[in-house]
Amino acid sequence: xxxxxxxxxxxxxxxxxxxxxxxxxxxxxxxxxxxxxxxxxxxxxxxxxxxxxxxxxxxxxxxxxxxxxxxxxxxxxxxxxxxxxxxxxxxxxxxxxxxxxxxxxxxxxxxxxxxxxxxxxxxxxxxxxxxxxxxxxxxxxxxxxxxxxxxxxxxxxxxxxxxxxxxxxxxxxxxxxxxxxxxxxxxxxxxxxxxxxxxxxxxxxxxxxxxxxxxxxxxxxxxxxxxxxxxxxxxxxxxxxxxxxxxxxxxxxxxxxxxxxxxxxxxxxxxxxxxxxxxxxxxxxxxxxxxxxxxxxxxxxxxxxxxxxxx
Numbered sequence: 296x297x298x299x300x301x302x303x304x305x306x307x308x309x310x311x312x313x314x315x316x317x318x319x320x321x322x323x324x325x326x327x328x329x330x331x332x333x334x335x336x337x338x339x340x341x342x343x344x345x346x347x348x349x350x351x352x353x354x355x356x357x358x359x360x361x362x363x364x365x366x367x368x369x370x371x372x373x374x375x376x377x378x379x380x381x382x383x384x385x386x387x388x389x390x391x392x393x394x395x396x397x398x399x400x401x402x403x404x405x406x407x408x409x410x411x412x413x414x415x416x417x418x419x420x421x422x423x424x425x426x427x428x429x430x431x432x433x434x435x436x437x438x439x440x441x442x443x444x445x446x447x448x449x450x451x452x453x454x455x456x457x458x459x460x461x462x463x464x465x466x467x468x469x470x471x472x473x474x475x476x477x478x479x480x481x482x483x484x485x486x487x488x489x490x491x492x493x494x495x496x497x498x499x500x501x502x503x504x505x506x507x508x509x510x511x512x513x514x515x516x517x518x519x520x521x522x523x524x525x526x527x528x529x530x531x532x533x534x535x536x537x538x539x540x541x542x543x544x545x546x547x548x549x550x551x552x553x554x555x556x557x558x559x560x561x562x563x564x565x566x567x568x569x570x571x572x573x574x575x576x577x578x579x580x581x582x583x584x585x586x587x588x589x590x591x592x593x594x595x596x597x598x599x600x601x602x603x604x605x606x
Contacts, residue, residue: 297341302374305367307334308346312356312364317349389418390581395432395440399524400459400568401425403543405441408592412585419581427492427522433573438582440571441589444494452574454586457593458565463503463557464545465537470555479503479511479561486536487515491522495566496539503561511561528554539563568593 299305311320311331321331339346346360356364396405401423409421426432432440433451446453465485476482479501489498496502498520502512518536521527524544531538532553540554548554570589572582 299366299370302371304334304338304341305363306371307331308338308360309364309367309371311335311347311354312360316354388416388581388584390420390579392419392421392439392581392585393424393437394421394585395424395426395437397442398425398427398522399544400441400443402525404593408441408589411592412588415588416581416584419585433571438572439586439589441568441593442571443566443568444492445567446569446571447494448571450573451571453569453571454590456568456570456590457595458567460542460565461539461563462542462545462549462559463501463537463561463563464531464540464549464554465557466532466534467552467555469534469537470557476557479513479558482537482557483513483515487517488519488521488527488530488536488538489515489517490524490527490539491520496563501539501563503558503563505561541566 307320307324310323311317314320314323317331317335318328321328324331335347342359342363344359345357346363348355348357394405394409395401402425406423409423413419413421424432424437433448440451441456443459469485470476473485474481487501490496491498498517500512500514502510504510519527519530521530524541527538528540528544528548530536531540532548537557545554549556570586570593572578572586578586
C-alpha cells in the first residue's frame with residue numbers, strides 16, 4: 296500500500312494543515328482527535344518520514360509534507376470534480392449521447408425522434424451513426440441503438456418500441472403491363488426486389504397473411520437485393536419489380552399513384568422495432584431518458600393518437 300491508495304488519509308492530512316491543528320481538523324471532519332491522529336500516523340508510516348512537526352506551541356509542515364500537500368490537494372480537487380460530473384450524469388439531463396440506427400430508419404424516423412429529444416433537452420447533444428450492419432455498435436461504445444427486425448445480439452437489452460407496417464408494392468406502370476393479380480401464386484413470374492439481411496425477412500421467399508388468417512408463402516428469385524430500403528423503393532418506382540416496403544417510406548408515392556399496393560387484402564407480418572442498449576452498464580440520466588422517450592415516440596399508441604389528430 297502507498298500513501299496515494301487511500302484518499303481518506305490524504306484528506307485527513309490536508310484538513311489538519313488547513314485547520315492548523317489536529318483538534319481543529321477533527322472538529323471539521325466530525326471525528327475524534329485520536330482517530331485523526333491515527334490517520335496521520337498511518338500516512339507518515341506509508342511515506343516513511345514525518346509530514347508535520349508538532350510541539351506544545353505550534354505545528355509546522357516538513358519539506359516532504361509540503362510536497363505531499365500540493366499533490367494531495369490537486370488529487371482531492373480532481374476527485375471532487377470527477378464525483379460532481381458523475382453525479383450530474385445520474386441526476387441531470389446533460390452531456391453527449393452516442394446513438395446509432397440503420398440507414399433508412401435513421402434518416403426517415405430516428406432523425407426526427409432525436410431532433411425532438413434534443414429540442415426538449417437543450418443541455419444534451421448527440422452523435423447519430425447510420426449503419427446497416429450495426430451489431431458491434433454497443434461494443435464500440437455507443438449508448439443506444441434503434442433497430443428494425445430481429446435482434447441477434449444476445450449481449451444487449453432490447454426494448455420493443457412499435458412495429459413497421461409493410462406493403463407489397465409495385466409501380467403503377469408495372470402493374471398495368473402485367474396480367475391482373477388475383478392470388479399470391481400469380482406473382483411467381485414477376486420480377487422481385489428485396490432487402491439484404493436475415494434480421495428483416497427472407498430474400499428468397501415472401502409470406503403473406505389473408506384477412507381470415509390464412510398464411511401463404513411464395514418462393515422468389517429477386518432481380519435485385521439491396522441493403523437499403525430507400526434504394527429498393529427507387530428501383531420499384533422505376534418499374535424494376537415488386538417489393539415489400541414500409542408504410543413510412545411510400546406514403547407520398549401511394550398518394551400520388553406512382554406506387555400501388557399489390558394484393559392489398561394480403562398483409563406481411565409487421566417488422567418489430569427495438570431500442571437497444573448495454574444491459575450491464577449503469578445508465579446516465581440522459582441515456583435512460585432518451586430510451587424512454589424513444590419507446591414512447593415509436594409506440595403504436597402514439598401513432599394512433601397522431602392519426603386521430605392528437606398531439
